[in-house]
Amino acid sequence: MFTGIIETLGKVTNLEHDKGNLHITVMSPLSNELKIDQSVAHNGVCLTVVSLSGTTHTVTAIEETLNKTNLGGLQIGSLVNLERCMQMNARLDGHIVQGHVDQTAVCTSFKALDGSWEYQFTYDGAKGNITVEKGSICVNGISLTVVGSSLNYFSVAIIPYTFEHTNLQHVTEGATVNLEFDIIGKYVARLMQR
Structure with missing residues (x-):
């Protein structure tokens, strides 16, 4: 984990x-x-x-x-x-991530703001994965908070530290990223389908 x-x-x-x-x-x-x-x-x-x-x-x-x-x-x-991998006695600073990528997404928009960056991604919503505003999403292994969300789209805001210390600095429009959706959200969605 x-x-x-x-x-x-x-x-x-x-x-x-x-x-x-x-x-x-x-x-x-x-x-x-x-x-x-x-x-x-x-x-x-x-x-x-x-x-x-x-x-x-x-x-x-x-x-x-x-x-x-x-x-x-x-x-x-x-x-x-x-x-x-996380040690069992460690703090959970991000969110629970399994390292099992659900699918990929494409960066559709990238813009520098005043002291931060905003990325927008689209993904195949037919696979049943969802995001929710203020929920968690893992992009290229990075625990991020969803800012905007719809059926096959989400956006995230990036602070300078994350931008400088991850490969998001090289993600531009058209780039493909790995997504792992929130495990708790996936279980809830599966239960609702029943």
Whole structure:
């Protein structure tokens, strides 16, 4: 389990295709602290560390993951948001995040405001996922508060710290991001369908 509070950015240094899998090597300040078989969220996707080498670590994304996330679009030099799994005695500063991406969204608008930034995203509402104003949403692994919401659209406001310390600084109109909807909201929606 994760919180959506990004620890650091990592830079993709190698991509290796192996049948339907993609081995992703990332250089980061966290890499030398990781262990083999540890879970680390990469852009909100929970992946297992499979190898370590100094300041880099490698994880593997299977075809299912590549089909449902933006990881298949990574390139050498891409920045990824990184978060290690939450410790049981830690504070939950963001919200409950599983590292299981529900679907992707496209950035339809990005604008700088006076001291903050606003992003608008659209997603396929037919998949049954919803957002609510002032509710939580996880975008590329970042726990954010929804500002505006409709059936297949939501917006978020970004403070300078989040903008500077995550890969949102590189998200522009047309970019694809990973979404994990609020787990409590998903259970409530499922119960209402019954």
